[in-house]
Amino acid sequence: MQTGKKTRAMFKRAKACMPSGVTSNYRYWGDDKSLVLKRGEGAYIWDQDDKKYLDYRMGFGPVILGHGFPAVLEAIKEALNMGNVFALTHEYEIKAAEKIKALTGVDLVRYANSGTEATMHAIRIARAYNGRDKIVKFEGQYHGFHDQVLWSTFPPLASVGYRNAPIKVCQGSGVLSSSAQNVVLLPFNDEEQLEKKIKDNYGDIACIIMEPIMGNCASVMPRKGYLEFVRKLCDQYGIVLIFDEVKTGFRVAKGGAQEYFNVRADMATYAKALGNGFPIAAIGGTKEVMGDIGFLKIPHGGTYSGNAVATAAACATLDEIEAGALDKVSTHGKRLMQGITKILNHRGLHGFVQGPESMPAMVITEAEAVYDYRDVAATDHAIYEQIIWKLLEKGVMPDTGVHEPWFISASHTDKDADFAIGAFDEAVTEVLS
């Protein structure tokens, strides 16, 4: 797929003023392929050439209700009338925190502005709580852009090493190499390795930070009992369990993955769906772990954290979620998953769709199931990408990479699902012919 004339011209301008023409590395698709958008509405986006796409990226997940969702826009307009940043507490902050507590069951909430900030703060709070340095992180899990978590997020399969002794692969240059010393790296879904590494590092591990569903690795689900096992080990060894719910929070269930799996973490980080696309994040946790955050004790702050616009957006978004918006998300997701599965079977292409209905993912593989990053890395990325580029030509836009799930919003309709399924059938047929 090549972008249209106006989009290409605009991207040229972008490249002249921003490295690679983008504000986040993951948005660069090539000089004649990267999109420059004009607008979004509901489940659709339009590029500079007015080409319309049914959006299954939804900003990499935040837009849970739909682009430009009226109730959220109204709430923001109202909030703007009072100003935005005061460096003092205001009512929107309190209201949003009360709603987060009610939906997720956390005791206390602190705000941040992005998922990166939230996971950075959560790790620090965990370290302060038990006075330890090391963190457990899993291959193929992504927690944002701070140094200590930029290890083995998307490593090439050739460099990951032996499964029982995974090599910590840095995401790129500039990351503090010594930050790896405090990272205990493991494959996901492997109880034996986890227990062994915790014992090997007895008394040193502050926290396990994990995406309960691999939202950055084809929505790989935890094996039955795995999260309960992790919880048990954390209790046994005094380790703080952090669920990074930046993707799963307010998406897979009203109360996120904690509700979906009925497993409690000590802290959870939220961002994306919390504000329907407006920059807000939160760290929620137990009184025991978060109760001591305060001046000269546990550092936490941020000039823009809890600003009026973002917290008003969160209030409006959470009201919709509370009122049942996720039912629409699931209905669409189910229809889409069934449709894609049927086509894969019908066309004789080995693969499957997995994950929760609100963020499903497809893998093309002869394997029966995938359980970790290595499994997903071994699936057929080439054919996956060929299908997706065909879909883009047809106006349906999941992300181009196999790791990113398809994000569904409450604005996606049955008709949209049928359109996407039809386009998928055509795309697969063309790729296989």
Ligand SMILES: Cc1ncc(COP(=O)(O)O)c(C=O)c1O
């Ligand atoms: C699970 C998870 N944690 C953290 C982050 C970082 O969030 P942000 O991009 O808002 O910094 C992401 C971003 O995709 C994520 O998926």
